[in-house]
Amino acid sequence: MCLAVPHRIIALRATNRALALAGAVETEIRTDLVPGLGEGDLVLVHAGFAIERLLPEEGEELERLWEEVRELAGPQTR
Amino acid sequence: MQVRRPDDMRERIRMLSGALRGLADRPVKVMEVCGTHTVSIFRQGLRALLPPDVELVSGPGCPVCVTSQGEIDAAVSLAGLSGTTVATYGDMLKVPGSGTTLEEERSRGADIRVVTSADQALSMARGDRKRNVVFVAVGFETTAPATASVVIDAVREDLDNFMVLNLHKSVPPALEALASDPEVKLDALLLPGHVSVITGLEPYRFLPEKYGIACAVAGFDAEDIMLALVEVTKQVRKQEPLVASLYGRAVRPLGNTEARSVMEKVFTMKDASWRGLGVIPSSGYSLREEFSRLDVLERLGMTVNSTLPPEGCMCGEVLKGLIDPPSCGLFGASCTPVHPVGPCMVSTEGSCAAFYRFQRGRRTDWEHLP
Numbered sequence A: 001m002c003l004a005v006p007h008r009i010i011a012l013r014a015t016n017r018a019l020a021l022a023g024a025v026e027t028e029i030r031t032d033l034v035p036g037l038g039e040g041d042l043v044l045v046h047a048g049f050a051i052e053r054l055l056p057e058e059g060e061e062l063e064r065l066w067e068e069v070r071e072l073a074g075p076q077t078r
Numbered sequence B: 001m002q003v004r005r006p007d008d009m010r011e012r013i014r015m016l017s018g019a020l021r022g023l024a025d026r027p028v029k030v031m032e033v034c035g036t037h038t039v040s041i042f043r044q045g046l047r048a049l050l051p052p053d054v055e056l057v058s059g060p061g062c063p064v065c066v067t068s069q070g071e072i073d074a075a076v077s078l079a080g081l082s083g084t085t086v087a088t089y090g091d092m093l094k095v096p097g098s099g100t101t102l103e104e105e106r107s108r109g110a111d112i113r114v115v116t117s118a119d120q121a122l123s124m125a126r127g128d129r130k131r132n133v134v135f136v137a138v139g140f141e142t143t144a145p146a147t148a149s150v151v152i153d154a155v156r157e158d159l160d161n162f163m164v165l166n167l168h169k170s171v172p173p174a175l176e177a178l179a180s181d182p183e184v185k186l187d188a189l190l191l192p193g194h195v196s197v198i199t200g201l202e203p204y205r206f207l208p209e210k211y212g213i214a215c216a217v218a219g220f221d222a223e224d225i226m227l228a229l230v231e232v233t234k235q236v237r238k239q240e241p242l243v244a245s246l247y248g249r250a251v252r253p254l255g256n257t258e259a260r261s262v263m264e265k266v267f268t269m270k271d272a273s274w275r276g277l278g279v280i281p282s283s284g285y286s287l288r289e290e291f292s293r294l295d296v297l298e299r300l301g302m303t304v305n306s307t308l309p310p311e312g313c314m315c316g317e318v319l320k321g322l323i324d325p326p327s328c329g330l331f332g333a334s335c336t337p338v339h340p341v342g343p344c345m346v347s348t349e350g351s352c353a354a355f356y357r358f359q360r361g362r363r364t365d366w367e368h369l370p
C-alpha cells in the first residue's frame, strides 16, 4: 500500500500536474507535494502524487557500510 | 559519490550474507515494519540467507491490516446510502467487516468504485455534483499528504458533495507502542522507506535513545534489505543503536517538508484504534475544525463502533511479531487469501498472505549461496 514507483517527468501540465513515465506507461501525476519539479526529473510516485525527487547518489552512510562489508568479506574479494 | 561494491548482484548478496553471519554474535530480533518489506523479503527468499541468530518478524506496517472492523463497517454502511458513491483504494475491497465486505456490497449493487489516487475521487465529485462522493482515506504518512491536498482543493472549489472517511494513521506512535510493550522485545527495526520519505528521520530518534533499539531506514530490493540487516546487526553488536539512513536516494533527513506542511494544515492528531494493537495515543490523523464538514462521520453524525476480532483470528499477535502466521489455528484452513478471516490475509502486503503465498516449498534464488 505504501509502494511508490519511480517515474520520469516528461511534460509539465496545468497547475500542479505533469505527465510522467514509468516503464512504458504514461500517467498524469500531481506535483504539488514536491515544489519546483521540471521536465526530466526523476520522482517517486505514490497514489498519483509525486512524493519526492530521486537523487542519483546513495548517501554517505551507505558508502561507509559497504566499506565495512568489504572488510568483513576479507581480502579475497575485490 | 560512488559506492564501491561488486557489479554482480549475486556477488553483492553473497557478501552481505557473509557479513551478516560474521557480525551476528548474539540473538537479534528484527522487525520489518512495512508490508512492502514483508512481501519483498518473502518474494526474494531472504529469510533463507539469515544466520540462525537473526530473527525477522513482521510488524504492523500494512494500513489495510490495521484498519479495524468497525471502520470497515462504517465504509460499508456509507455504501448503502442512496445517492452516494464510495471511492476506495482496491486493497480495501475484500477486508471483512463484522458482517460483509465492500466487494460483497458492490456485487449487491452498491456504488463502490476503486481509485488509485485521491485525485480521482475528487474528480468524481466534480463530475457529478448531485452525487455524494465519500473517499475512504486509508494509509500512513506516505498516503495522507495526497488526501490533505484534495481536501484543500475541495474546500477551495466549494465541492460540498465530496467527503472523506478519514482513517489515516501515523507510524511513529505505533512503533512507540511496540517498543514499550514488554511482550514484544525488539532489538532492531527496519524502518519503512516510503513513510520516511515524508517523515524524515527525526520522528524515529526516540527508538534508539529511549528504548535502545537499532534502526535503519531501508529501500525495498534484496540488497537494500540485506544491507539494513547488516547495519542493525552491527549496531546491536557494538551496542550503539541509532537511526541509520540507507535509502538516501529517496529519504532526506528532514523528510518532505512541503508534504508535511500540507498535512499540518489539514490534520491534527487524535487517539486511534489499530486492529490488533488497540488504541494508541495520538496515532490518528483527524481533520481540523475548519475542514470538519468534509468529515463524513461528523457530517452524518455517525460513530465507528468498536468490534471484537473474528473468533480465532490472531492478527493482533501477528502484527506485533509475537507469532508467525502458521501458528494461528485458522491459517491455511478456514483462512486463505480466497476466503480471508482476518485482514492480515486480505492485503497482499499482510504477513499471513505473504506467508501463504511464498512460504511453503519455495525454492529461493539464493539457495546455493554459502
Ligand code: SF4
Residues within 6 Å of the ligand: B312, B313, B314, B315, B316, B318, B325, B328, B329, B330, B331, B332, B335, B336, B340, B341, B342, B343, B344, B345, B346, B352
Ligand atoms: S491466518 Fe487468518 S485468522 Fe489467522 S491471524 Fe492470519 S488473518 Fe487472522
